[in-house]
């Protein structure tokens with residue numbers, strides 16, 4: 001990498017230490033992603049070419065002379081990239097006529113629900129409290145939390161400690177409720193959904209439970225209990241998650257919002273970027289996208305039959321058949337809309 005400034009000048013501009021800049025220039029060290037971005041902007045480098053060279057160097061350093069491992073890893077990466085680049089037409093192919101009907105029903109019910117609004121402030125607040133609490137209860141129930149709906153209410157609303165239940169279970173209820181409030185703030189502030197937002201939501205989920213891993217991608221391999229799907233190795237997380245957000249950017253105005261929400265849930269949970277809390281975080285992401293489009297929270301129920309349907313749909317989705325997962329989410333959205341409409345009379 002050649003600089004058109006003296007090291008001192010560039011250091012003053014970019015805030016990068018001169019000794020480090022010296023090593024970057026001599027090729028003795030690779031810049032971090034943050035430094036690379038700074039260098040691209042201050043040196044006015046071609047972003048794509050510079051990033052491609054940088055990634056190439058990192059891959060080379062990672063595999064060194066192990067060409068067998070290199071080829072295998074490249075195949076995995078290529079498969080992922082192809083998967084992420086699926087076009088709208090391919091999505092449409094995955095949508096059965098029955099699912100198209102369900103999506104139409106979602107849109108029609110949304111129009112009815114939108115025409116019922118605005119409700120008076122108190123009515124809206126009461127409804128939100130009711131649905132948000134149910135959502136916290138069910139989402140945590142999927143994850144294995146044993147607090148009942150009533151207990152969840154007491155913990156979240158009255159700060160009451162329930163005898164015989166662990167501190168962790170209490171924190172999970174409080175954290176999830178807080179994460180829903182955060183979704184509301186994102187929508188109100190019109191914050192764009194990004195990787196930073198994803199990590200902030202995850203941070204809220206694990207806050208006070210696992211300080212080290214809250215809001216941070218995992219550094220070790222994970223397995224999903226009961227699933228044959230093997231999430232990617234940690235060194236692939238950053239590029240894969242970057243792809244997910246490229247996908248989001250490219251498709252957010254193209255796909256039906258219910259499909260977009262389901263896709264983002266499925267794509268992120270398949271990568272399983274966090275050590276724990278992936279399910280709850282992905283369900284929150286899905287709901288953030290739905291809410292951004294005016295839909296109410298889609299609450300996947302935690303009772304056994306429904307939980308199994310949810311897991312099975314994710315398992316077949318990881319084998320590239322997403323119809324069952326899309327259908328589950330569309331039906332959950334329809335149920336939520338009908339509940340909301342019924343409550344408004």
Ligand SMILES: Nc1ncnc2c1ncn2[C@@H]1O[C@H](COP(=O)(O)OP(=O)(O)OP(=O)(O)O)[C@@H](O)[C@H]1O
Pocket residue numbers: 139140142143144224227228229269270274275276277278279280281282311314315316318
């Ligand atoms: N076959 C599968 N492929 C991809 N993801 C799956 C599969 N089966 C289950 N999952 C997802 O993985 C989640 C479990 O991951 P993890 O334990 O990190 O999340 P959690 O939030 O702690 O728990 P939970 O998701 O049960 O609330 C499930 O909730 C579901 O969303």
